[in-house]
Amino acid sequence: MVARVVTVAFDGVEARRVDVQVQLVGAAQPSFTIVGLPDKAVAESRERVRGAFAGIGLGLPPKRIIANLAPADLPKEGSHFDLAIGLVLMAALGVITPDALDGWAAIGELGLDGRIAPVGGALPAAVAASAMGLGLICPEANGPEAAWAGEVAILAPRSLIGLINHFKGSQVLRPPEPGPVRAGGAVPDLREVKGQESAKRSLEIAAAGGHNLLFVGPPGSGKSMLAQRLPGLLPPLTPAELLETSMVWSVAGLIERGALTRDRPFRSPHHSASMAALTGGGLKARPGEASLAHNGVLFLDELPEYSAQALDSLRAPLETGEIVVARANAHIRYPARFQLIAAMNPCRCGIGGGGRGACGKAPRCQRDYQNRISGPVFDRIDLTVETPPVTAADMALPPPAEGTAEAAARVAVARGLQAERARAAGLAPDQALNARASGETLERFAAPDAPGRALLMRAGEAGGLTARGWVRTLRLARTIADLEGASGVVRRHIAEALVHRRTPVGPGTGDALPWSGSGVATDSIAQVPP
Incomplete structure (x- = not known):
């Protein structure tokens, strides 16, 4: 007997269909084998399934069990295949009827006590299930996230026992509600920055057109303060952008209890971040900081301190808006349409070649330090702004009359003009900004x-x-x-x-x-x- 159910494998933020089949062979040495190009986590599913079955009082038969994940040439990574394998095995054993799984896809990790643990990627899995005309069975903790997919049936059990009872009719699982739209935290006000009027003007221009920006100045001149106030100038995510951004965060496992936010992402990795940390990759090709900043801001402080390889890996996404993680058996694409904001000192000493306390090695120190950033990276930066030291006279001044609210209003008007031009030209909304x-x-x-x-x-x-x-x-x-x-x-x-x-x-x-x-x-x- 062969039982079947549908699950998904993640290719970037796209969830691709995988059919899970289980066959029980009687006249053979008892074993449990998973085939279909599984990685280590998937291969270990057999032990988690065995333990979960024991935790709810079920035992595996003394037969040869073969679980096939088709198509066989698609790499399978992650622990979210556990639930689908467990469900189709229960159907093969007659614990639930095989037709109970018709019309459903399933993702989830099994615990040894039969509970279903949350996994990443519930939102793209629900979107893919809806496109296939299926409902989605997912862990209870992922239910509010999956419910954001819209018109798709969602079952979110806490454990295998609850799911079995639901299929047998002794218990009814209510469909989960979408998680809350979380209000963002307090945004730092531009009024708190004294002096640096030219830099404030540049920040407003960058916000209005989505341009890349570099602040150059000595320590304490307000570079990081200015960058941290950029999100307050940007409009909230549109519904389409919210879905795109949430899909990336879902695959990365960063959505908690289905709570989304319309605030634009602001990612600020440390300068020790590797190329894989910035652009994605690693053992399971997870999205990097550039993709987590999709539709938002990527702030790189101490720009020359990043490795040359890491900085140069951003050259392509700054032009194309996407990152391709190349592997031996697959090419994985992640969206990465971000606004780059960077800051750096004029030289390694921090002060530069002019003014009080100037570097004694200037201009060689400046040239060597700035040459750590390649010309092609510099060429992709639209605004380069000097932030001179803030004087005592600047600090003694009262707060500026204009702050974030006034600048954000001008940014909103400018972006509105760009949106009108895009509609008149028949362009997609994501191409409306002048920077594109x-x-x-x-x-x-x-x-x-x-x-x-x-x-x-x-x-x-x-x-x-x-x-x-x-x-x-x-x-x-x-x-x-x-x-x-x-x-x-x-x-x-x-x-x-x-x-x-x-x-x-x-x-x-x-x-x-x-x-x-x-x-x-x-x-x-x-x-x-x-």
Whole structure:
């Protein structure tokens, strides 16, 4: 006799169908074998199933038990296959009727006492079950999370006994309710930052257009304070973005009792993080910090202290919005459309080459420290902002008149203009932000006037502006125009974009540094008549 039930295997945030089949062979040496390319955790399912059965008073028959996970060429990883194997084995033993499992998929880890432990990925599993026209059986703790999938039947038992009683009609399991939408914590106010008016302006521009931003300044100048206040300027997640982000967090096992939040993710990994920690991978190819920051912010403090391999691994996702974890037998994709905010000191000593307490090794110390970040990574940063030391006079001033609420209101208006343009151009909502504009859309909405184009060409010739830098400067200028409420991009928008961008100087141009007081773009602007 062969009994069957459906479960899923996770390929990134996608849940792929797996059919679980169990066959009992009488005239053979008693054994319990799982086939179908299982990993170590799946292979150990036989012991957890055996223990769970013993915990509820069931014993395995003295037969050869073969559990097949099809398709056989799809890698199976994780402990969530336990419940499906246990259910189909109970159907084969006649504990429940085989047709009771018709129309259901199942995920869950079994304990030795028969309880069903929570697993990651309940939300994408429920979405996949709904697409297959099935309901989902999952652990009780995962029920509120799976219920967010919408019109899909959910059974969330606490133990195998409760599930058996439900199928036999002696107990009815109520469908779980979706978990709560959690309110985010208190957002730090921009009004708490004294001084750094230029950096605040840059932060507002970055928030309005979704641009990448780098703060450069000595310790204590407020770089981290500014970065931590960016989430307060950003609008809440849209329903579509909430589902995308929650799917990633579900696979990572970070959703507790089905509680979701519309606050945009803000991830701040330590600079000792490896490439796998940032982009995903490891033994089970879990999502990394870049994917957990999907639709939110990835803040990298002390940027040059990250390994070169880790930083360069972010080059592709900064362009494509996704990460591909390549393995010998599979390519796993995770979404990673994040906004990069970074901070660094001008040199290893922290002070830099100018002002009181300057580094005695300047400019060599600065150049060596900044060269730890590759040119292609610098080229993907839209705004580079100096944060000079905050003086005692700045600290003695009263709090600024404007804070997070006022800046967020301007950001919301600018993003509204971008959404209207996207709808008019027939673009998808996830392509509305200026930081993602390209091709015909960029030419149509961000083409500067004649003086602006002349300034951009002169800056490109003087500072070695790359093709990517040209495009990103236009995107940045379009955002500055949106904050101003202007319909077109003019020379002053291009000028401010070039000042903020500050393209690094390439080899062969002497000891000039990207942040030596006057950037390349600033010098280029000075050469052009008004």
